[in-house]
Amino acid sequence: QVQLRESGPGLVKPSETLSLTCAVSGDSVSSFFWSWIRQSPEKGLEWIGYISNTGSRNYNPSLWGRVTMSLDTSKNQFSLDLASVTSADTAVYFCTRGKATPYTWGQGSRVTVSS
Amino acid sequence: DIRMTQSPSSLSASIGDTITITCQASQNIGSSVNWFQQIPGKAPKLLLYGASTLETGVPSRFSGRVSGTTFTFTITNLQPEDFATYYCQQYDNLPPTFGGGTKVQI
Numbered sequence: 094q095v096q097l098r099e100s101g102p103g104l105v106k107p108s109e110t111l112s113l114t115c116a117v118s119g120d121s122v123s124s125f126f127w128s129w130i131r132q133s134p135e136k137g138l139e140w141i142g143y144i145s146n147t148g149s150r151n152y153n154p155s156l157w158g159r160v161t162m163s164l165d166t167s168k169n170q171f172s173l174d175l176a177s178v179t180s181a182d183t184a185v186y187f188c189t190r191g192k193a194t195p196y197t198w199g200q201g202s203r204v205t206v207s208s
Numbered sequence: 209d210i211r212m213t214q215s216p217s218s219l220s221a222s223i224g225d226t227i228t229i230t231c232q233a234s235q236n237i238g239s240s241v242n243w244f245q246q247i248p249g250k251a252p253k254l255l256l257y258g259a260s261t262l263e264t265g266v267p268s269r270f271s272g273r274v275s276g277t278t279f280t281f282t283i284t285n286l287q288p289e290d291f292a293t294y295y296c297q298q299y300d301n302l303p304p305t306f307g308g309g310t311k312v313q314i
Binding site for chain 1: 242250251252253254257295297299302303304305306308309
C-alpha cells in the first residue's frame with residue numbers, strides 16, 4: 094500500500110521560499126508521476142504541478158516562475174519549493190501519486206504565510 | 209484553463225436518500241473527469257475516474273455519468289459515512305482543475 098507523508102515548516106514569512114518534502118513508502122519515486130496540490134478556502138483545490146520518474150516537470154502556469162519540484166531517489170522522496178510567497182499561498186499542501194489524476198494523497202501539510 | 213462549474217454548493221439529505229451532484233465543463237473534455245470525497249480534516253479520496261469507473265474498493269452506491277459536457281455524480285441509499293464534501297476534477301487538459309465542491313450534510 095502506497096503511503097505519502099508531507100513535512101516542512103508550518104509558518105513561512107512573506108517573500109521567502111516555502112519548502113516541503115514528501116516521503117514515499119510502498120512504492121518507488123522512480124516508478125511513476127508525483128504531484129502537489131494545495132487547498133485553501135479562497136481558491137479551493139489547486140493543482141500545482143507534477144514531476145515524473147524521468148525528471149520531466151509540468152507546473153501550473155498560474156505559479157510559473159515560482160515553483161520548482163525535485164526527486165531524491167536515494168531517500169525515496171520528492172520536494173516542492175515555492176518562491177516569493179505571499180498570504181495568497183497560505184493553504185494545506187498535499188503530495189499525491191499521479192500525473193493529472195491524484196490516486197493517492199498524503200495527509201496534508203498546513204502552511205501559513207505570515208510575518 | 210478549463211472551468212468546472214459544480215452544483216449545488218451544498219445540500220441536505222437523509223439516510224437512505226439518493227442525491228445527485230452536477231459538474232459542467234467549460235469545453236468538451238470527453239470522459240476525463242474524476243470524483244473525490246473529502247471528510248473534514250482528511251485528504252480527498254478518489255471515488256470514480258473516467259466519469260463513471262469506480263476506483264477499487266468503492267461501493268457500488270456511487271455512480272457517475274456524462275452527457276456532453278455535463279457530468280453527474282449520484283449516491284443511492286445514502287449512508288452515514290457519506291456525509292462529506294465531493295469534488296469533480298477534469299484531467300483532459302493541463303492544468304487539471306477542480307469544481308468548487310458540494311457539501312452533503314444531514
